Amino acid sequence: QAHLAESGGGSVQTGGSLRLSCVVAEHNYDDNCIGWFRQSPGKEREGVAIINTADESTFYADSVTGRFIISKDNAKNTVYLNMSSLIPEDTAKYHCAVWEACGLWSRPFAPWGQGTLVTVSS
Numbered sequence: 001q002a003h004l005a006e007s008g009g010g011s012v013q014t015g016g017s018l019r020l021s022c023v024v025a026e027h028n029y030d031d032n033c034i035g036w037f038r039q040s041p042g043k044e045r046e047g048v049a050i051i052n053t054a055d056e057s058t059f060y061a062d063s064v065t066g067r068f069i070i071s072k073d074n075a076k077n078t079v080y081l082n083m084s085s086l087i088p089e090d091t092a093k094y095h096c097a098v099w100e101a102c103g104l105w106s107r108p109f110a111p112w113g114q115g116t117l118v119t120v121s122s
Helices: none
Strands: 004-007 010-013 018-024 033-039 046-052 058-060 068-073 078-083 092-098 116-121
Touching: 004 092, 018 033, 018 092, 018 116, 033 068, 033 078, 046 068, 046 078, 058 068
Parallel strands: 010 116
Antiparallel strands: 004 018, 018 078, 033 046, 033 092, 046 058, 068 078, 092 116
């Protein structure tokens, strides 16, 4: 069972930045695909970014490419999502999860973290 804990959400204005953190249970961190997806009312779940903790390859949704960067700190079993140039369309609850594969076409394994809310105002 995956154990993940997200933090770092908040409210910002358009153009602002936030950094989300996801602490992953050690047994689920190594050699895995870990990433973020977001959900907002009335919208489908959207995969945002994934990182392969083995080779550090990264994958991004088109909607966030060039604005978001996913990274990791092996010493802390933590995955980060640095978000910049935020727009109102980025408003959502962001969840961290272990993914079935390192690609946004795949699905996150349940259970995932409880999520952290990001609100971007215009």
